[in-house]
Amino acid sequence: MSDDLVFDTGFTTPSGECARLSPLVRRIVAGNPGPITFTGTCSYIVGNGRVAIIDPGPDLADHVEALLNAVRGETVTHILVSHTHRDHSPAARAIKEATGALIVGCSAHRSARPLALGEANMLEASSDKDYAPEQELFEGDTVEGPGWRLSAVATPGHMANHLAFALPEERTLFSADHVMAWSTTVVAPPDGAMSDYMASLEKLRAREDEIYWPGHGGPVREPQRFLRALALHRRQREASILNRLREGDRAIPAIVAAIYQGLKPALIGAAGLSVFAHLEDLVARGIVRTDGEPTLTSEYRLA
Missing domain, CATH: 1.10.10.10 (Winged helix-like DNA-binding domain superfamily/Winged helix DNA-binding domain)
Structure with missing residues (x-):
């Protein structure tokens, strides 16, 4: 099978629509399209009845309302955050205020290395420095609910604090911005590091996930082939x-x-x-x- 890198840019799910992806997973796309965010940030709801929300996204009123409407009548127990970019984490605070759920996941914002003398961080404005998890998840840490369990997979590279989340019940990985079907990932010092990114790609090659649900765009349906092509x-x-x-x-x-x-x-x-x-x-x-x-x-x- 060819390892040529072929991107899937045919993703058309409109923002605000709650799409059922599997028995355990629903997705809502935020209305923040752009050159880096593609059609917008993908937020995921995992479980039924007692649920978790992964990457609640930007703090846009319409997106927060869409997420809350999608879980009306259910209990949100956890809000998981993969990394502290403003298109992924800020809505966690509004969702917590509305539901009382715990904010868990990546550490507070941190860079892969200190700034060099005279160096400026070109992506400073994209970082959510107000994010503060109530529980930081490390490699292998889990949160769970009825019929589901989410396990943290440390994947630094895009950012130093980047996490993916594995859902073993469906052999699924929520890959956030580490692996996306529509584009390569931005790796930008000092927040990110290429050596970390490549090591994280190799780490995922040792796993047996069958599908990735990324932070932007549609699924990665052949993860191992795609990982080889990215490397x-x-x-x-x-x-x-x-x-x-x-x-x-x-x-x-x-x-x-x-x-x-x-x-x-x-x-x-x-x-x-x-x-x-x-x-x-x-x-x-x-x-x-x-x-x-x-x-x-x-x-x-x-x-």
């Missing part, structure tokens, strides 16, 4: 960056222009952060050099 894509991107350094490119904008030809202007910044993540990893591995700590504005050369 190969990242290795090929690394090779392209090294080739540009051999050709004499030294700065990230020049590398982006050469290897992301035809990219939509709205995605150029994300592409630069992705190249930066690869270069940071290559410097740590001794393959690439730069003067001082790696930053977005550093000049890079082969070691």
Whole structure:
């Protein structure tokens, strides 16, 4: 079977609609479409009667209302949060206020590393620094209800505190932003790290989940093939960056222009952060050099 990376961009579920995905899983898409969020954030309801909500999403009144309407007559026991981006976690507070459910999941916001001297965090505004879990989940920790159990799977990379959640009753993984069928994942220092991301991909390859429900877009239906394709894509991107350094490119904008030809202007910044993540990893591995700590504005050369 081919390991070519093929994306599924045909997802059409409208925002606000509660879709039944399986006996245990329902999904509501938030009305926050965009270049990074695709058609919007996917929030999931797990269970029947006594339920959990995974990634309640942005604090949009219409989305919060749709989630609350979907669970009317049921008891929400847990609100699980995969990571602290503003398109995933802020509505947890409104859902808790309305239901009394416990907010559990990832740690409070943290970065993969400290800022270098003079470095700015380009994604600072996207972080939900008000998120505060009542119970932090670590690898293997579980929450459960009638007929369901959700287990935390640590998957740092996209962010340092990123978690996925496994539902063994349906051999399902809620993969949040770590693995998505519609696009590759943004990995952007200092909040994320390419070395962590690649290690998390390998970790998931050791699992036997049959379907992923991601944070944006439709399901990943052949997880093992897709994981292999994602890893190969990242290795090929690394090779392209090294080739540009051999050709004499030294700065990230020049590398982006050469290897992301035809990219939509709205995605150029994300592409630069992705190249930066690869270069940071290559410097740590001794393959690439730069003067001082790696930053977005550093000049890079082969070691």
